[in-house]
Amino acid sequence: MQDQLLRVSGLSAGTEDKPILQDVDLTVGAGQTHVLMGPNGAGKSTLGHVVMGDPTYIVSAGSIVFDGKDITEDSADKRSLAGIFLSYQAPVEVPGVPLYSYLRTITQKRPELKMTARKFRSRVGDIADQLDMNSSFLTRELNVGFSGGEKKKIEMLQLLLLQPKLAILDETDSGLDVDALSVVSRGIEAYRQDCDGALLIITHNTRILERLSVDRTHVMVQGRMVAEGPASLIDEIDAHGFEQFEHTGGEQQ
Numbered sequence: 001m002q003d004q005l006l007r008v009s010g011l012s013a014g015t016e017d018k019p020i021l022q023d024v025d026l027t028v029g030a031g032q033t034h035v036l037m038g039p040n041g042a043g044k045s046t047l048g049h050v051v052m053g054d055p056t057y058i059v060s061a062g063s064i065v066f067d068g069k070d071i072t073e074d075s076a077d078k079r080s081l082a083g084i085f086l087s088y089q090a091p092v093e094v095p096g097v098p099l100y101s102y103l104r105t106i107t108q109k110r111p112e113l114k115m116t117a118r119k120f121r122s123r124v125g126d127i128a129d130q131l132d133m134n135s136s137f138l139t140r141e142l143n144v145g146f147s148g149g150e151k152k153k154i155e156m157l158q159l160l161l162l163q164p165k166l167a168i169l170d171e172t173d174s175g176l177d178v179d180a181l182s183v184v185s186r187g188i189e190a191y192r193q194d195c196d197g198a199l200l201i202i203t204h205n206t207r208i209l210e211r212l213s214v215d216r217t218h219v220m221v222q223g224r225m226v227a228e229g230p231a232s233l234i235d236e237i238d239a240h241g242f243e244q245f246e247h248t249g250g251e252q253q
């Protein structure tokens with residue numbers, strides 16, 4: 001399934017009382033980097049959550065195929081084991097669970113990542129160094145009391161440790177200072193190169209994309225995909241905003 005790692009077809013989804021996504025199509029090839037843009041409230045995070053299997057949302061039509069298997073009905077846990085990773089726009093705090101133990105638990109669930117406690121410690125230490133992360137973070141409770149930028153680095157640490165086949169990064173770059181932004185960009189580059197992983201980057205800030213080679217850009221407005229094109233579409237959006245797409249039913253460049 002080299003050319004179609006993720007295939008979302010005709011997907012409509014929403015909460016019990018609010019339809020959000022309407023007839024969404026999206027295909028991401030293995031190892032490709034895709035960008036999803038769109039105005040606030042368009043449904044970008046919802047799409048990320050629905051692909052990850054968040055039970056808050058109900059799929060009313062369409063399908064999600066990942067790595068050749070229909071996962072539309074699968075639990076988030078199953079999807080995570082299959083190789084999908086979602087970095088949350090607002091990572092949740094988990095009191096009582098130290099970050100290090102959490103990381104050990106999630107890696108032990110994956111047979112392909114089985115390693116000794118010593119190897120694990122050194123691997124986590126290496127990634128923390130790579131991300132310029134203070135090692136005291138590892139003994140603190142998961143996300144509790146961390147600053148916004150620190151939480152994003154913890155998400156990057158999970159990404160590099162888990163090496164998923166597809167990483168959906170939901171505004172991983174928002175609220176980062178210039179140094180943290182460059183650390184996170186380096187983390188994304190490392191994931192691309194070392195794991196040959198595919199990326200779906202949801203962002204409003206095109207700086208994070210400067211160091212990445214983008215294969216495809218998608219634009220969502222009011223729950224629908226309204227345009228798809230090459231990386232140059234990002235510059236067009238930067239220059240002219242989303243208004244140009246607001247009355248279109250779907251454009252392919």
Ligand SMILES: Nc1ncnc2c1ncn2[C@@H]1O[C@H](COP(=O)(O)OP(=O)(O)OP(=O)(O)O)[C@@H](O)[C@H]1O
Nearest residue numbers: 015018020038039040041042043044045046047056
């Ligand atoms: N759990 C929910 N309950 C009620 N409404 C929701 C829920 N999740 C999303 N929505 C609504 O669906 C719409 C799309 O939200 P979503 O968070 O997907 O937008 P977005 O494109 O990610 O926006 P932003 O760029 O601001 O992050 C919004 O109107 C939002 O209020």
Ligand SMILES: [Mg+2]
Nearest residue numbers: 044045046089
């Ligand atoms: Mg969002």
